[in-house]
Amino acid sequence: MKNKPSTLGEFIIENQNQFRYSEGELSRLLNSIKLAAKVVNHEVNKAGLVDILGSAGETNVQGETQQKLDVYANEVFMRTLKDRHIVCGVASEEEDDFVAINKDDGGNDHKYVVLMDPLDGSSNIDVNVSVGTIFSIFRRISPVGSLATKEDFLQKGRNQVAAGYVVYGTSTMLVYTTGYGVNGFTLNPALGTWYLSHPDMKFPSMGKIYSINEGNYVHFPKGVKKYIKYCQEEKDDRPYTSRYIGSLVSDFHRNMIKGGIYIYPITTASPNGKLRLLYECNPMAFLAEQAGGKASDGYQPILDIEPSELHQRVPFFVGSAEMVTKAESFMKKYS
Ligand code: AHG
Numbered sequence: 001m002k003n004k005p006s007t008l009g010e011f012i013i014e015n016q017n018q019f020r021y022s023e024g025e026l027s028r029l030l031n032s033i034k035l036a037a038k039v040v041n042h043e044v045n046k047a048g049l050v051d052i053l054g055s056a057g058e059t060n061v062q063g064e065t066q067q068k069l070d071v072y073a074n075e076v077f078m079r080t081l082k083d084r085h086i087v088c089g090v091a092s093e094e095e096d097d098f099v100a101i102n103k104d105d106g107g108n109d110h111k112y113v114v115l116m117d118p119l120d121g122s123s124n125i126d127v128n129v130s131v132g133t134i135f136s137i138f139r140r141i142s143p144v145g146s147l148a149t150k151e152d153f154l155q156k157g158r159n160q161v162a163a164g165y166v167v168y169g170t171s172t173m174l175v176y177t178t179g180y181g182v183n184g185f186t187l188n189p190a191l192g193t194w195y196l197s198h199p200d201m202k203f204p205s206m207g208k209i210y211s212i213n214e215g216n217y218v219h220f221p222k223g224v225k226k227y228i229k230y231c232q233e234e235k236d237d238r239p240y241t242s243r244y245i246g247s248l249v250s251d252f253h254r255n256m257i258k259g260g261i262y263i264y265p266i267t268t269a270s271p272n273g274k275l276r277l278l279y280e281c282n283p284m285a286f287l288a289e290q291a292g293g294k295a296s297d298g299y300q301p302i303l304d305i306e307p308s309e310l311h312q313r314v315p316f317f318v319g320s321a322e323m324v325t326k327a328e329s330f331m332k333k334y335s
C-alpha cells in the first residue's frame with residue numbers, strides 16, 4: 001500500500017496525473033508559488049522588527065530603502081514566476097496591465113497564466129494581523145509559441161485549472177485546489193517544509209458566522225440590510241455571531257473551517273463592490289465550490305461571470321452553501 005503524501009512537494013508529484021495535458025508544467029508552477037510564499041512569509045514575519053530598525057535610521061542595515069510589503073510581495077511573486085520560465089503571463093493587483101513574458105524570457109512556450117493578489121488585507125500589515133496571497137491559474141487561449149494576450153486573462157472563473165491562497169497567520173498555510181477538492185498545508189518554518197495538515201477541506205453546509213464591514217451598513221443594498229437583520233434576529237439557531245478581520249483570505253479561511261458567510265456588497269461609494277473578480281473573487285469562488293461551499297455576486301455564481309476588465313470589481317457573497325443561498329434569497333426579494 002502506498003503511503004499517503006505528507007508534504008506539499010510529495011502531494012504535487014503524487015497528483016500530477018490529474019493534469020492530463022500538463023507535462024509537469026503546472027506542478028512546476030505550483031512549486032514556484034510555494035517557494036515565493038516562503039520568501040514573503042519570511043518578510044511578513046519580521047515586518048515589525050524591520051519597522052523598528054527602519055524608523056531608527058530610515059534605511060535598513062544593507063542601506064536599502066524599506067519597501068512596502070505589498071510591493072515587496074508583488075516583486076517576489078513576479079520575479080519567481082518570470083525567472084523560473086514557467087508561465088506565459090502574469091496579472092497582479094499591483095500592476096496596471098498584465099505582463100506577457102516574451103520569448104527572450106522564455107514566456108511564449110508556456111501554457112499557463114497566473115493572476116494574483118500578492119498581499120491581501122494590506123491594512124492589517126502594520127498591526128500584526130493576518131494577511132494573505134491569492135492566486136488563480138488558467139490555461140492560455142492564445143496559441144503556444146506566441147505572446148500572451150488579454151483574452152488569456154479575461155476568462156471566466158469556471159475555466160480555472162488551479163487556485164489557492166496563502167494565509168500568513170498564527171501559522172502560515174497554503175490552501176489550494178486543482179479541481180479535485182481543497183487541501184491545506186501548514187509551513188514548518190524551522191524546516192521550510194509544508195505539511196498536509198488539512199486534507200480535503202469542506203465548508204460546513206451551514207454556519208453561525210457572518211463577516212461583513214458593518215460600518216458601511218447605511219450604504220448597503222436593502223437585501224443585504226435585511227439579511228444582516230435576519231442574522232441578528234433571535235429565532236431558531238440565531239442570532240449568528242459577527243467576525244470581520246478585513247483580510248478576505250483570513251475571513252474566508254476561518255469561515256471554511258467553522259462555517260460562515262463573507263459578504264462584500266455594493267455600497268454607495270463602490271457601486272460595483274470593492275473586491276476584484278479576477279484575482280480575489282474567482283480563486284476564492286473556485287475554492288469555495290470545491291469545498292462544497294458557494295460563491296455568488298448576490299444573483300449568479302461568480303464563476304459564470306464573463307470578465308470584461310482586468311481590475312473589474314464585483315459584489316461578493318461566499319461561504320457555507322445554505323447561508324449564501326439564504327442571502328441570495330434576500331437579494332432577490334428586495335432588489
Ligand atoms: P487588498 O489588501 O488586497 O487591497 O484587499 C483588501 C480587501 C479584502 O482583503 C478585505 O476583505 C477588504 O478589502 C476589506 O475592505 P474594507 O476595509 O472596506 O472592509
Ligand code: MN
Nearest residue numbers: 117120121280
Ligand atoms: Mn485583496
Ligand code: MN
Nearest residue numbers: 093117119120
Ligand atoms: Mn492586495
